[in-house]
Amino acid sequence: MPTEIALEPTVRITQEQIDFFHANGFLSVPAISTPEEIERLKAIYDRLFESKAGREEGNQFDLGGSDEDGKQAVLPQILNPKKYAPELEEGLFRVNAMAISKQLLGEEATAKGEHAIFKPARFGAATPWHQDNAYWGPDHDHCSLSVWMPLQPATLENGCMQFVPGSHTWEILPHHCINNDPRVHGLELDHPEKYTAGAVACPLPPGGATFHLNKTLHYAGPNRSDIPRRAYILGFGLAAKKRETPHDFYWNRQKQTPREERAQAFQKKISAC
Numbered sequence: 001m002p003t004e005i006a007l008e009p010t011v012r013i014t015q016e017q018i019d020f021f022h023a024n025g026f027l028s029v030p031a032i033s034t035p036e037e038i039e040r041l042k043a044i045y046d047r048l049f050e051s052k053a054g055r056e057e058g059n060q061f062d063l064g065g066s067d068e069d070g071k072q073a074v075l076p077q078i079l080n081p082k083k084y085a086p087e088l089e090e091g092l093f094r095v096n097a098m099a100i101s102k103q104l105l106g107e108e109a110t111a112k113g114e115h116a117i118f119k120p121a122r123f124g125a126a127t128p129w130h131q132d133n134a135y136w137g138p139d140h141d142h143c144s145l146s147v148w149m150p151l152q153p154a155t156l157e158n159g160c161m162q163f164v165p166g167s168h169t170w171e172i173l174p175h176h177c178i179n180n181d182p183r184v185h186g187l188e189l190d191h192p193e194k195y196t197a198g199a200v201a202c203p204l205p206p207g208g209a210t211f212h213l214n215k216t217l218h219y220a221g222p223n224r225s226d227i228p229r230r231a232y233i234l235g236f237g238l239a240a241k242k243r244e245t246p247h248d249f250y251w252n253r254q255k256q257t258p259r260e261e262r263a264q265a266f267q268k269k270i271s272a273c
């Protein structure tokens with residue numbers, strides 16, 4: 001039997017980059033992968049979206065629209081893509097993302113889930129301004145980050161990431177479902193114009209990555225280009241801490257999404273087997 005050789009990280013960030021991250025709540029790194037790996041990931045990524053992997057389970061859905069069957073999604077998302085393509089477990093991107101996350105958060109940081117957000121050419125919608133923490137359970141405090149890696153150049157035209165420097169130190173701000181439609185899973189910050197004046201855009205080459213904290217305000221524009229915009233996102237974090245008083249994330253209680261209905265129907269189906 002051949003012995004598998006574990007990949008070693010190929011990137012280490014400097015103290016200056018670590019300080020920048022903690023001062024601003026985000027960091028841009030030019031390469032965590034290789035062109036060969038990006039080509040391999042792109043083929044898997046396209047296969048998963050085209051085959052609607054995870055849809056029945058509620059893990060593939062339209063983050064930005066009402067998510068009806070047969071309607072083209074404006075912001076297709078897959079949660080936990082590696083469940084549908086175990087070959088995604090392997091890769092330098094993952095090893096480098098983890099190593100840099102440990103430099104930023106500490107050695108105790110562990111993997112906290114992953115997802116993929118696709119913006120079809122000339123069609124993909126904006127991902128509105130939000131804080132990731134606004135999606136999560138209200139009874140814990142989190143210290144985590146997301147590693148956002150594009151599989152083609154990420155530009156202002158196709159929807160690169162944009163961040164508000166320093167917003168990671170703010171409270172979790174009020175959000176609502178996109179278009180105030182409770183069928184839409186995606187969240188949008190209330191009155192973004194009040195908070196986003198100093199936003200910074202982070203264009204990247206394929207296989208580069210941005211790192212941002214759980215309260216950093218961020219946005220990615222619509223895809224107005226002729227090429228699809230593919231992003232793969234890995235989460236890392238420390239253990240969440242139970243709060244004495246839970247947050248009131250009323251925006252999540254108002255949701256009634258087809259994604260959740262599919263997830264519940266799927267659970268019922270498998271528990272009946």
Ligand SMILES: O=C(O)CCC(=O)C(=O)O
Pocket residue numbers: 117127132146148159218219220231233
């Ligand atoms: O890919 C996008 O359009 C947005 C990604 C995002 O919001 C995130 O990674 O937290």
